[in-house]
Amino acid sequence: MKKTALFLLGLAFSFSGFGQGNNYTQNYKKFDNLALTPPMGWNSWNKFACNVDEKLIKEVADALVSSGMKDAGYTYINLDDCWHGERDAQGFIQPDAKRFPSGMKALADYVHSKGLKLGIYSDAGSQTCGGKPGSRGYEFQDAQQYASWGIDYLKYDWCNTEGLKAEGAYKTITAALRKAGRPMVLSICEWGNDKPWTWGQSVGHLWRTTGDIYNCFDCIEDHGTWKSWGVMQIVDKQEGLRQYAGPGHWNDPDMLEVGNGMPANEDRAHFTLWSMLAAPLITGNDLRKMSKETTDILTNREVLAVNQDKLGVQGFKYASKDSLETWLKPLEGGKWAVTFLNRSRRPQPVRFDWKTTPITDDLSKQELNAAKTTYKVRNLWMKKDVGTTKKAFATTVPAHDVVLLMLTQ
Structure with a gap:
């Protein structure tokens, strides 16, 4: 009787070990604090x-x-x-x-x-x-x-x-x-x-x-x-x-x-x-x-x-018309990146009136509203300032090319 009791007690401890976690339990979580910006x-x-x-x-x-x-x-x-x-x-x-x-x-x-x-x-x-x-x-x-x-x-x-x-x-x-x-x-x-x-x-x-x-x-x-x-x-x-x-x-x-x-x-x-x-x-x-x-x-x-912006928000396609797409990406500190992509094989004109086009990104809760805030506009491939959002932006995007702008307050 005593041996049976000891056996059952040992069995109980054994099963409780499996239930509570032991050396066989695996950690399926990746290493933290890596790739905090895209690798x-x-x-x-x-x-x-x-x-x-x-x-x-x-x-x-x-x-x-x-x-x-x-x-x-x-x-x-x-x-x-x-x-x-x-x-x-x-x-x-x-x-x-x-x-x-x-x-x-x-x-x-x-x-x-x-x-x-x-x-x-x-x-x-x-x-x-x-x-x-x-x-x-x-x-x-x-x-x-x-x-x-x-x-x-x-x-x-x-x-x-x-x-x-x-x-x-x-x-x-x-x-x-x-x-x-x-x-x-x-x-x-x-x-x-x-x-x-x-x-x-x-x-x-x-x-x-x-x-x-x-x-x-x-x-x-x-x-x-x-x-x-x-x-x-x-x-x-x-x-x-x-x-x-x-x-x-x-x-x-x-x-x-x-x-x-x-x-x-x-x-x-x-x-x-x-x-x-x-x-x-x-x-x-x-x-x-x-x-x-x-x-x-x-x-x-x-x-x-x-x-590499630390906010880490992926951009999105805002508009598309005649093979010309407008992409936006909210950035840290209230900045925005704006890309005009020309998917066609011929140059495409673009005109974007900042003041009449308020944009809110539901994911990041960031707002681009040039009617309330004036942004400086910089062309990142030309590495050149190109005015502010007080004036509509107009240019021609070459075939299979982009214009990339940074808007800062």
């Missing part, structure tokens, strides 16, 4: 795809510094797919020894020595999109390995994920990163299929809202079973998502194609819209061979300030 950096995929090695990454890190991009705020050097070698006997992932002979820790040390941070790539499935070893079943080992290497950012893709549910899979890698103990930005890259904006805020720091971007201003590339999207197509897919974005949790319309072949006017429009959308600014071009035009676009401090 800025570079990623290897758009330009180099699987053709990556440590020499390239070191040279790009050098170029990020020498080009002035680091001083402008770009921080992350993100290594995308195909860096992987095999797993060792214990299951720990290793880098490709031919491409990364010095090892990933040495590469991270080099990037850190430049005052930059290193990002890496994996996949929630059994294989990455490039056919390399994925993290499925190895999440905690991979997180430990990344932490031991000194990784600062993880892009986590969604190929070969047979039977997995996105929210659960991303919570697993978040728990693994927390267990490993090194704070990392988590980029949720499941292409918006499972509406990550509805569950990703506590799990990751940014989430893709669409499929992959394509280096084209206004077109679709059809791969048969999936599509890549031009800049305008991706912009249209952001409709209705702005309420989910804010400091530490951003809608991600994919990486930038600036400098990858579009003309300067289209690059400028692309960069402006990503800035208005409070999108992560992850460039995807060859930083070692940038033209002056590309460098000037990527390092325009006044445009970057629109993207």
Whole structure:
């Protein structure tokens, strides 16, 4: 009788342990105080795809510094797919020894020595999109390995994920990163299929809202079973998502194609819209061979300030007529960014009477009312003051281009 009582007492304590939480309980919350403004950096995929090695990454890190991009705020050097070698006997992932002979820790040390941070790539499935070893079943080992290497950012893709549910899979890698103990930005890259904006805020720091971007201003590339999207197509897919974005949790319309072949006017429009959308600014071009035009676009401090505004409010399309769109973004301190986007192939005149067009943003509760307040108006691409809101603004927007204004009180 005594033994039975002791057994039942022990069983009760055992079950109460499960109910109250113990060593098996996971922390599915991302690291706080990261990506409080949209992350800025570079990623290897758009330009180099699987053709990556440590020499390239070191040279790009050098170029990020020498080009002035680091001083402008770009921080992350993100290594995308195909860096992987095999797993060792214990299951720990290793880098490709031919491409990364010095090892990933040495590469991270080099990037850190430049005052930059290193990002890496994996996949929630059994294989990455490039056919390399994925993290499925190895999440905690991979997180430990990344932490031991000194990784600062993880892009986590969604190929070969047979039977997995996105929210659960991303919570697993978040728990693994927390267990490993090194704070990392988590980029949720499941292409918006499972509406990550509805569950990703506590799990990751940014989430893709669409499929992959394509280096084209206004077109679709059809791969048969999936599509890549031009800049305008991706912009249209952001409709209705702005309420989910804010400091530490951003809608991600994919990486930038600036400098990858579009003309300067289209690059400028692309960069402006990503800035208005409070999108992560992850460039995807060859930083070692940038033209002056590309460098000037990527390092325009006044445009970057629109993207990096600490209020963290995503902009919105206010009006559209004859392929001319008006976009607004409320900023800290009662300022506003205003973009006129010309989607057509011919120049378009624009006239905007500030005094007769009061605007209230229901999300931020910010008001733009030039009948009550006079704002100074500055053209951010011309880097030139262009009057005040006492007078209507009139100009011509070139084809596939923008005019970006800053209004300050």
